[in-house]
Structure formats: C-alpha cells, structure tokens
Amino acid sequence: MTKPSIAQAARELFGWENLRDGQEEAVSALLEERDVITVLPTGAGKSAVYQLAGSLRDGITVVVSPLIALQRDQLNQLDETPHAPRGVAINSSIGERAVEEAWQALGEGDAEFVFVAPEQLAKDDVVERLRRLKVGLLAVDEAHCVASWGHDFRPDYLRLGDVRARLGRPVTVALTATAAEPVRTEITARLRLDDPVVVVRGVDRPNIDLVSHRSVSSDDKRDRVIDEVLALPRPGLVYTATRRETEELAGDLEQRGLRAAAYHAGLGARKRSEVHDAFLEDEVDVVVATNAFGMGIDKPNVRFVVHASVPDSLDAYYQEVGRAGRDGDASSAVLFYRSEDLGLRKYFVARSVDKERAAAAFAAIEASSSPVRAKDLAGELGISSRSATGLLNLLAEGGAVSMTRAGAKARAGFSPREAAEAAEEASERRERIEQSRLEVMRRYAETRDCRRRVLLGYFGEDLPDPCGHCDTCRAGTAKNDEADEAELPYPAGVSVEHVEWGRGSVVDVESDRITVFFEDQGYKVLALEAVEENRLLSRV
CATH class of the missing domain: 1.10.10.10 (Winged helix-like DNA-binding domain superfamily/Winged helix DNA-binding domain)
Structure with missing residues (x-):
C-alpha cells in the first residue's frame, strides 16, 4: 500500500489527520510482510502502528499486552473511534461467558483485534483457538520485557517465540519506548523475527530536565528527597527500591502536608487499584512506589519523577522517567543515590543456581x-x-x-x-550482563559530561552539543569536544571482535573511550588508547 493510501486509511478509520514520525514507515513495512521493531518515545503513538497495520491486513491482530489495565486503555481507544475495527480482550479479569463471547466475536468477524497477556498464551487451548482463526498480525507491546525483566518475573514473555511459531510465524511488530541496541538484538532473537525492519525515532524528551544528586548517608538522602518533592510542582512519582521504603517515605510526605500514597506489589489488589485511580484523578499529590507501579499509566500531567534509589539499568530508568511530562510541559527527573545503593541493586540481580x-x-x-x-x-x-x-x-x-x-x-x-x-x-x-548494566547506570549518575548526552548515547542517539537542560550543563562541566564518529575507528553501531570477550557491538563513543556490549560479558568501557596499543578489537 502506498504512503498516501496509508495516510488516507488513518484519516478515514481513526480520524488521524497526520501520522507521527516513524509510524508510516513501520506500517508500510508491516504491509510489505516485514517484521518490525518499533522504538518510539512515550506518547509518540506506538499503539497507532499496530492499530493501523492490523486494520489494513487480512486476519485478526493479536496484541500481547502485559497488564489488564493497559489492555482496557487500548480497547477504549478503539471503542471511542467510530470507524475503527472492534477489539476484545481475553484475560483473567473476565468470566467464562465473556471469554466465550469474545471468541465468538472473533470467529464471526465481529472483532478484528484481541488483547491478551503473555500468561494467556501459555495455555494450549488459547494458542490453538488463535491458530484456527488465522492471525494476520502479532503485536508485542512493551517488548523490552523480553529482555529487561529477567527470567523469573515474566517467563511467559520469553516463550513468545514458540507461540509465534505455533501461530504460523505471522508478521510481527515489537513495540517499546526504550530499547538500546543490545536489547533490540535480544528481542529479535527471543521472538525469532525475520530480518526485522528497525524503526527508531528520537528517544529524547527535551522537556524533561535531568538531575542527579549523590548523598553520603541514607538519612541525608531521605531528607533531600523530601525537600525536593516538597519544592517541585505536582503531581509526581517517587520510586524506591523496597516496599518498606515506599511506606516510610509516603508517611514522611504525608506528615509534611502532601497527599501521598504508597504502592507496591505487597498491597492487596483493591488497595493498589484505589491508589492507581486516585493518582489518575489528581486525588493524591505523590505516589511513592516500587517499580510495580507505572507501566500503562497514561497520565499527561506528571510533573516529576524522583528516584530515591538508583534503578538497575538505564533501560529501566528511562522507562520510568518517561512517565513525566507527557503533555509536553516542563518536567523534572531527579535521581538520588549513594554508592551503597548500587551494592543493594547488585544483591538483587545476583543469582545462584542450586x-x-x-x-x-x-x-x-x-x-x-x-x-x-x-x-x-x-x-x-x-x-x-x-x-x-x-x-x-x-x-x-x-x-x-x-x-x-x-x-x-x-x-x-x-x-x-x-x-x-x-x-x-x-x-x-545473565548476572554478568545485569551487573554491567548497573555500571552503566553508575556512569550516568556520576558523569560530569552532559547528562542527556550520556543517556541518549546509551540508546544509540547522538547529541553533538550539550543539551542545556540538565544539572551538568548548568554547572558548566559538560564537554563541548564531542568526538567526530566519522573519524573514529569504532563508530556507534559497528560490530567488533574482542581478543578475549568475543563478538560485541559498540553502543557509545566518546573522544577517548567507547562502550561495547558483549553477548557474554555485558557492557564494557574501553579506553581507545589501550585498544589501539594492545590490538584488543577488530571490526567485523
């Protein structure tokens, strides 16, 4: 289908007068029978890719979505668009009768989209019924879960490659807001995609101001977090490493006059739902949460995301930071950390096998x-x-x-x-890779260079000049002598072979060093002088 035809379908079916950057390219590739990995910033319309492509392809569209609340939001988007195809959901929150009605709607052609959690696809009967329906498009939303959530959190995400094979290897689109090149490689392997078209558009969110504060003690850090939250415009989110910290910090903020609520996986389902709804309705000023809170939260006016503890990777950090400022207005992302926090995270990722x-x-x-x-x-x-x-x-x-x-x-x-x-x-x-991601997170937290440039460089995006919207730029420590990659022997994205660590991919380049992701070792920062003197790398 030609681009004008895609644009016309977008107007007639969904009322979209203009497609956003990257959407048309992704849809066009899917209509040409190509698998696609789509990396678009939060709020840039990832769901529009599968909605439009699914509407224009024959067969049903299966959307793998990790949270029931997120499925409801996506279904509502279709229901609120008069000319869009109908969708149904099959999940644990609806009764058997509703499930059968959904299957009937799909079988009779009354619905073209079906939203399922990955756990549903672990059931043989669900996969078999989908296979008989002829799947025209498989859409894996929040596809970074394949790589970044690890083997114990969502094991069914890791088996989507088998499910895809059973469904007849339908054309597949993997969608995410944050995926560094190694994560994209793992998504390709896990889902068994066929030479996918990779559509990456700017992950930069220039309206989000980036700040990092190092504290010398836990008490100092807590006091500074509270002072920061009190000073920032609201509503906002505060992320902590443990459930206990969410309760304690929320209590401290309440004592200071804020409407604060704790959220973590240890709360009952009703309480979690109450906090979720209260935040969306602006009935609380601040939610203090573990990383159990946030995915699928589409709240445009979040003014800040504060991390009271360092996350375990830049992937996780930017995913959480992306919940701020979706309305395009000025917002803040503030990281508080101690070196000991990284030790705690290392404890979390450490794993031993019996x-x-x-x-x-x-x-x-x-x-x-x-x-x-x-x-x-x-x-x-x-x-x-x-x-x-x-x-x-x-x-x-x-x-x-x-x-x-x-x-x-x-x-x-x-x-x-x-x-x-x-x-x-x-x-x-797996542990080596996760530990190396923590070291990359440390580099972001401790850098004196432009913080945004370090962040974007991890995701493969070049920022030649300091951004002017982060603490290091305001402090005057950001460098202006960014290397010209065209003159470097190992530009970002190139594949290399290390004499000891094997095959890798260059993910970030500075004037005197490069960061390489090795399949068995994770991220390594290499001094260019040492690389050249000892002939450590060769391009492949």
Whole structure:
C-alpha cells in the first residue's frame, strides 16, 4: 500500500489527520510482510502502528499486552473511534461467558483485534483457538520485557517465540519506548523475527530536565528527597527500591502536608487499584512506589519523577522517567543515590543456581515419556511453580532442554550434571550482563559530561552539543569536544571482535573511550588508547 493510501486509511478509520514520525514507515513495512521493531518515545503513538497495520491486513491482530489495565486503555481507544475495527480482550479479569463471547466475536468477524497477556498464551487451548482463526498480525507491546525483566518475573514473555511459531510465524511488530541496541538484538532473537525492519525515532524528551544528586548517608538522602518533592510542582512519582521504603517515605510526605500514597506489589489488589485511580484523578499529590507501579499509566500531567534509589539499568530508568511530562510541559527527573545503593541493586540481580536441584530437574525431564510442564516438575521436586519455571528457563537457555507447546524435553548429549552446569553458566552470563548494566547506570549518575548526552548515547542517539537542560550543563562541566564518529575507528553501531570477550557491538563513543556490549560479558568501557596499543578489537 502506498504512503498516501496509508495516510488516507488513518484519516478515514481513526480520524488521524497526520501520522507521527516513524509510524508510516513501520506500517508500510508491516504491509510489505516485514517484521518490525518499533522504538518510539512515550506518547509518540506506538499503539497507532499496530492499530493501523492490523486494520489494513487480512486476519485478526493479536496484541500481547502485559497488564489488564493497559489492555482496557487500548480497547477504549478503539471503542471511542467510530470507524475503527472492534477489539476484545481475553484475560483473567473476565468470566467464562465473556471469554466465550469474545471468541465468538472473533470467529464471526465481529472483532478484528484481541488483547491478551503473555500468561494467556501459555495455555494450549488459547494458542490453538488463535491458530484456527488465522492471525494476520502479532503485536508485542512493551517488548523490552523480553529482555529487561529477567527470567523469573515474566517467563511467559520469553516463550513468545514458540507461540509465534505455533501461530504460523505471522508478521510481527515489537513495540517499546526504550530499547538500546543490545536489547533490540535480544528481542529479535527471543521472538525469532525475520530480518526485522528497525524503526527508531528520537528517544529524547527535551522537556524533561535531568538531575542527579549523590548523598553520603541514607538519612541525608531521605531528607533531600523530601525537600525536593516538597519544592517541585505536582503531581509526581517517587520510586524506591523496597516496599518498606515506599511506606516510610509516603508517611514522611504525608506528615509534611502532601497527599501521598504508597504502592507496591505487597498491597492487596483493591488497595493498589484505589491508589492507581486516585493518582489518575489528581486525588493524591505523590505516589511513592516500587517499580510495580507505572507501566500503562497514561497520565499527561506528571510533573516529576524522583528516584530515591538508583534503578538497575538505564533501560529501566528511562522507562520510568518517561512517565513525566507527557503533555509536553516542563518536567523534572531527579535521581538520588549513594554508592551503597548500587551494592543493594547488585544483591538483587545476583543469582545462584542450586545445581543439585537443576540436575534433578533435568533427570526428571529426561526420564519422562512426554514433555514436562512447570507445574508437574514443581510437584515432583516439591518446589514452587515459580522456581520450577525458573529452572526450566535456565536449562533451556543453557541448551539442555527444548521448550515445546506441551512442555520441556531433554536434549541429547547432556547428563544431569552437565545440564546443571549449563544452567549455571547461563545464570552467570545473565548476572554478568545485569551487573554491567548497573555500571552503566553508575556512569550516568556520576558523569560530569552532559547528562542527556550520556543517556541518549546509551540508546544509540547522538547529541553533538550539550543539551542545556540538565544539572551538568548548568554547572558548566559538560564537554563541548564531542568526538567526530566519522573519524573514529569504532563508530556507534559497528560490530567488533574482542581478543578475549568475543563478538560485541559498540553502543557509545566518546573522544577517548567507547562502550561495547558483549553477548557474554555485558557492557564494557574501553579506553581507545589501550585498544589501539594492545590490538584488543577488530571490526567485523
């Protein structure tokens, strides 16, 4: 379909007079049977890509969306547009009758979009019914979850590649607001995309002012966080590392006269919903939360996002910061940290494998005459389903088992001991990568260069001059001598081979150093002088 035709369909079906930058390119590629990874800033219309492409393609559009609240918002968008196709949701919040009505609407052609959580796609009957309906487009929203949430949080996200294969490998679009080049590579591999078109548009949010404060003690940090929140325009969000901190800090803010509420996964569903709704309705000034709060929050007037603890990666940080200033007005992103905070985060990402249990899991799978599901393995080993799922994911990543729609099957050539060692190696690799992301986060927090330039450089976007809208620029420490990448031997995006660490990709370039992401080691900062003197890198 030509671009004028795409633009015409956008007007007639959705009432969009103009498509935003990147949308038309992504839709055009999907209509040409190409898989697409779309990285657009928060508020830049990622959902419009699959809505428009799905409307113009034959077959139903399956939208994988991680939160029920987010699915409701996306359904409402379709319902509020008179000429747009109808959508339905299949999730745990609706009864069996409503689920069957949704299937009926899809089967009879009364609905063209179906929204599901990844957990639903772990059910054989759901995938089989979708397969029979002929899927024309698979849209994976919040696709960074494939890489950044780890193996224990949303294991079903990691199996979407198998689901895609069962659905007949439909044209697929992966959508996210933040994905550095290594994350995009992992998304491609996990979803088994076929040479995807990568559409990346500026992740910069110039209306968000960036600030980092280092504190010497926890008491000093808490006092400074409270003073900052009191001084900033509201409403806003404060992120902490632990559930206890959300309760304590929310209480402190309430004592200072703010309408503050705590939010974390340990609260009951009703309480979480009350806080969520109160924030959207401007009935609270500040929500103090763990990272359990935020995804799918479409509130345009959030004036600040304060981090009272350092996040575990720049990916996570910018995802959370992006909840500020969606209306385009001036907003603030303020990071408070101590060096000890990074140690706490390292504790969170540190993982050890019970090799004896991993060996027992492999032995049970090997001995079974049929594929083994996580719940069956949990029962046999006397462990939780979550633990069993984690073991299966590590055994699969280590290459010892293969995951099929019916469950896990042992691969030939492994003994239980060797399978456990392979799982341990996979776990150690993941830990190295996550630890290296923490070091990149440290570099952002401690830089004296333009903070925005460091941030954007991580996501592969060049900012030649200091931004003028961050604390380092105001302090006069930001550099003006950014390197000309055309004159450097290793520009951003180039693939390299290290003599010890193997294949990698350059993700950031400075005048005297480069940052490289290695598949088995994570992020490494290399001094160009040392690289040249010791011939550490070669371009591939």
